[in-house]
Amino acid sequence: MKISHLKTNHIVNPLGFAIDTPTFSWIVEETDDTVQTAAQVLVSYDSDFKQIIFDSGKVDGSLIDSVAYCPPITLQARTRYFWKVRIWGESENAESDPAWFETAKMDEGWQAEWITPDWEDNQTHPILFHSFELDARPVAARAYISGLGLYHFELNGQKVGDEYLTPYCNAYDQWIQYQTYDILEHIATGANLISVMLGSGWYKGRYGADRGETDFYGDRFALICELHITLENGEDVIISSDSSWQAQASPVLESSIFDGETYDARIGQSVPASGAIAGTQPVVIDMALLEARRSLPVKIMEVLKPIAVLQTPAGETVLDMGQNMTGWLRFKTNAPAGTRLHLQFGEVLQGGNFFRDNLRTALAEYIYIADGTEAIVEPYFTFYGFRYVKISGWVGELNIDDFTGCVVYSQMDVIGEIKTSNDKVNQLFKNALWSQKDNFLDIPTDCPQRDERLGWSGDIQVFSGTACFNMDSAAFLSKYGYDLGKEQAKCDGMVPHIVPMANLNKGGSAAWGDVATILPWNLYEFYGDVAILDQQFESMRAWVDYIKDIDESSGGKRLWTGGIHFGDWLSLDASDPTSRRGGTPHDFIASAFYCYSAGLVAKAAKVLGKDDIAEAYEQLSAEIKAAIQKEYFTATGRLAVPTQTGYVLALFMDLVPDAFRERVQDDLIARLEEDNTHLRTGFVGTPYLCRVLSNIGANDLAYKLLLNEDFPSWLYAINLGATTIWERWNSINPDGSISSTGMNSLNHYAYGSIVEWMFRDMCGLNPSTGDGTGAGFRHAYIAPKPDQSLQCARGRYRSAAGWYESGWRIDEGDKLTVELVIPFNASATVVLPDAHLSELTINNQPLQDGVQDGDQVIFTLGAGHYEIAYLNWQASSRP
Known part of the structure; x- marks a missing residue:
């Protein structure tokens, strides 16, 4: 038995997050036991658990929930708490490694002030810096910091942490997040130097629904920073931002979420610089807006190497990353001083040439002015959505090995996997996952590349189920x-x-x-x-x-x-x-x-x-x-909204009079037949279309829609080389030309909502019966709906309760096998379609505890691995 994936408020070892009431969760795996018979949770001030502040005792297993357990403890500000759990099954028991969480300042006041450079120019990007002395060895140190718009935080010339684009994107007029860092490894006895480079970001740069032309949140760069340091001699030292700090111009000349960044390496980041040094002054920002962070860290989560260097018909040098991605390009250069390297980012080639018109007014570029030394270069305050990078101004031969694509998104585990017998369907799943990664950069954006990148509420509404299956x-x-x-x-x-x-x-x-x-x-x-x-x-x-x-x-x-x-x-x-x-x-x-x-x-x-x-x-x-x-609805049950979406909403949302449900189902099927069994739905109807069909006896039509390859369909984009989900069904024409440029993103996850159908219906894995009973996959509802258009399909999912698997395969025409894995201390209601109780075996034994309900069999399973065989299976066919 092993206890893993310990999280507090769904985060591994959260430091400085907004936590008023901690919620613990964990997973039990690698055990043959099936039920939690007892459990114990301990919380302590120390990792050795000698200063225990809460002990549940060994209690009945039903009293401690691994999905969401809330210990009754009162939290103090700026305090680290350790916790662990011991679980007993029928024959095994195990104790977890310690996990921890650390509170932020909570209701504690700030000694630091918001400061800004003491110069009139609001556009020059600053570095704010301050030196301080420690007369004894530090034994504990924390930084509480926020910057507007974005900040890059260094101590003694080293970047603090591995996050980017802090303090992230939120409603700055309502609240401003601050982050907490453990800085002990960055400071030492004697002289220390703190420096913070500021960028425009979402706060004061070009951003918004009108392409960023009006109404910034603010117009001044600003910083607040408070260091709390405990010395070996017991002294507590607080270093706070105030008007004693200094400022100098940054080598970042310009930065913008939409337009990119310009960096002049000749200016450099060393502080203090040889050039003009300015003071700082307080800036008025409501201190009540400051709140502990809620945003997950945005990090470089993956790296990709370019697959090719292209010389286009237009004479351009273009890198092909092989994947539409979000982030930036990191590269090595030793160009002569004053060389201006110009990178431009785009999603697609046209006529073999670099193309960026669908980015509208977003410049999406990076300009690096070399200082003559060898450098590893990447931007600080922007990101791009791209597959292709046009490189201009390169000196000498371009070496593909000098370039790396940094894939940047909020730190989340990938927890879902779909595999089928159809490679194109498998690619569709991957595309939806990539679009999620690419658009889950602090906020769920509609697209990562053009002059938008906004948290559209409709897009995440329709995709949220898929999002929770994927990550x-x-x-x-x-x-x-x-x-x-x-x-x-x-x-x-x-x-x-x-x-x-x-x-x-x-x-x-x-x-x-x-x-x-x-x-x-x-x-x-x-x-x-x-x-x-x-x-x-x-x-x-x-x-x-x-x-x-x-x-x-x-x-x-x-x-x-x-x-x-x-x-x-x-x-x-x-x-x-x-x-x-x-x-x-x-x-x-x-x-x-x-x-x-x-x-x-x-x-x-x-x-x-x-x-x-x-x-x-x-x-x-x-x-x-x-x-x-x-x-x-008419008196005879005709729906006066005879569109695919009209029928689908009526059925999915249970709006149809009971007496007329069969008619409306038939009318939806007839509507599809009139449309040549091709979808006509948009953002509202698409998420529910296949789900409804699979549950009204038209499962074959759901698979037909999935597997269509001509326009409009999901696989149409796959056949044209898509590596992410498109905004439009025909974002690219059959000849490879882009269909329009005014509103045409090639990285838009909304239509990736088909993945929720893949999990829920194709593979049959559902978190509950729909009323919240068994939420968190404590009790799942497993109802796979196979179809002969695929030979096999399998979903694997690390739920809040543990690893589930649900899949099926068809052998020799009429032999169907369903494989299920249900995690420790969980259970599932299983519904098998087109089944007869007398013709089912489970783990090579007759299935005896099921109930025949029409043409389906229903039964309940506990934790375990099951192989269910149909002795004689044939999918039901509609007349």
């Missing part, structure tokens, strides 16, 4: 939810189109705004931690109340009519082919999500023990459903 997204999306709540509070319940709002003060669109309810419910189902519902509940409720107020003001019909919505964004069924908002009536989409979100608020309230509130929102949801049925 451990709990802490990352919890931070986004926190920002969402902050922004929503100043909008009277309206959810902005983008979070953080930057300079787009608009919102209130159906499906986009419903991120407020759908995202936290998904997080709860996947991770089983009630804290996310507690954090977001007022946001969830406020969004539904916002819609209800609109409803009441227009007569209280329990429908959402009017307003400006994005509709079924980028669907292919609009009567006007130039419209981006689709052919499904917006009032139907809005009313459907109104009903769905009200129901989710009721579910969340029930989990939180708010029974009166739950009852009220259940009633509201029921009233909306009744109004939708009255407005949009």
Whole structure:
């Protein structure tokens, strides 16, 4: 038995994060035991556990939950706590290694001040620096620091930490994050030097929904820094930013999220420089805005080597990274002093030549002015979305080995894997995962390359289920939810189109705004931690109340009519082919999500023990459903919204009168047949399309949509060499030409939501039955839906409860084998389709404890590895 993956608030050993109430989680693996019979959790001030502050004692296993356990302890500021767990099974027991978390300043006041260079120029990038002496050996040291827009922090000439783009992207007018660093290894007895280089970033650089032309959060570079150092002689030393600090010009001449960076190595980063030195002065920034970090570290998570150096027909030198990625290029150069190296970044070639028109106004470039010495070069304050890099001004022969692609995203584990017998489907899964990595850089962006890179609420709403299957997204999306709540509070319940709002003060669109309810419910189902519902509940409720107020003001019909919505964004069924908002009536989409979100608020309230509130929102949801049925269904059950998305929403959100459900299912199938069994859906309908088909007896059509290779389809992009998910179904034309440049990203994860169907339906792995029961995969719902168009499919997933596997293979035409792995102390309801109890074996023994329910068999399994064989399988066929 082994206990692994210990996390506090879904983070491994978090240092200086916002933690008011710690939640512990872990996984038990490498054991033949199946049930946790007893458990014990200890918390201590020391790693030897001699100063224990909490001991649960050895208690019944049902009393300690490995998915989300909250010890009743009160935390102190700037304190490290150690914890460990011992687990007993039926025959084995094990003790974990210690884990730890360390609190930030919490409610403690700041001695440091916000400071800015004492010069009039707000554009010159500064380095702020300060020297200090320590007259004894330091034995403990922490830095609490934030900079606006971005900061690069060095002590004694060494970078502190391995994070980039701190203090990250959030609603700076609502809160500003500070980070905590253990700096003991960077300081020493005697003289020490702290230097902080500042960049523009999201705070004061060109950024926002209007391409960054107006309304920055702020116009001055600023720094706050407080060092707490304990010396060997017992003395505590505090070094604080104030007007005694100095400033000098940085070698970073320009920096921009959209446009890139210019760096003049001749200026250098050494401090103090030989040039002009300026003082600093206080700058007025509300200290109440400072909060402990919630953002996961953004790091170089992977590196890629270029696969080719291309000489294009236009005479350009272009590096091909072989993968559309987010980050930057690191390179080695020894160019003569004054040489200007110019790198430009793009996603696609056109006519064999470098191309960047789809980046619109984003320059996406890096300029390095050499100082004549050999250097390893990379930017400090920007990132790019790219596959191709055009290099100009290179001196001498270009060596491909001198270049490395740094793939940068928030630190999250990849925890999901899909493999099938179809290589193109496997590539589709990889593309969705790459688009997630590339767009999960502190906020879930729509795209990483053009003059946008915004946290569009609709995109992450539709992708959040896939995101949680692919990567451990709990802490990352919890931070986004926190920002969402902050922004929503100043909008009277309206959810902005983008979070953080930057300079787009608009919102209130159906499906986009419903991120407020759908995202936290998904997080709860996947991770089983009630804290996310507690954090977001007022946001969830406020969004539904916002819609209800609109409803009441227009007569209280329990429908959402009017307003400006994005509709079924980028669907292919609009009567006007130039419209981006689709052919499904917006009032139907809005009313459907109104009903769905009200129901989710009721579910969340029930989990939180708010029974009166739950009852009220259940009633509201029921009233909306009744109004939708009255407005949009005829007396004979015909849905007056005969689009693919209309049918799919009605079925998925349970809006169809019971008596007419079969008719609506048939009408959806007929609609698909009229559309030549090709999808016509956009951002709203696509996430649910295959999921609905697989659950209404049209599983074969779901697979047909998955495996279509002509436009529009997922594999169309694979056949054209896509390595990420595109924004449009036809972002690239069959001849390789780009279809448009005004709004055409080649790295947009929304349509990657098909991966959620792959996990939930193709492989059959679901976190619960839909009401939150068994959340966190404590009790899963496993219902694989095979189809003969594939020979095999398998999903592997490290859930909050442990490793699950669910897959199937078809041999010799009619022999179906289902393989399942259920982790320690978990269980699952298993539903096998097209099955007869008498013709099933499990681990080579007859299956005896199942229930025949029509053409499916239902049974429950505990932890273990199972091989289930159909003695005679044939997929059901529709008439």
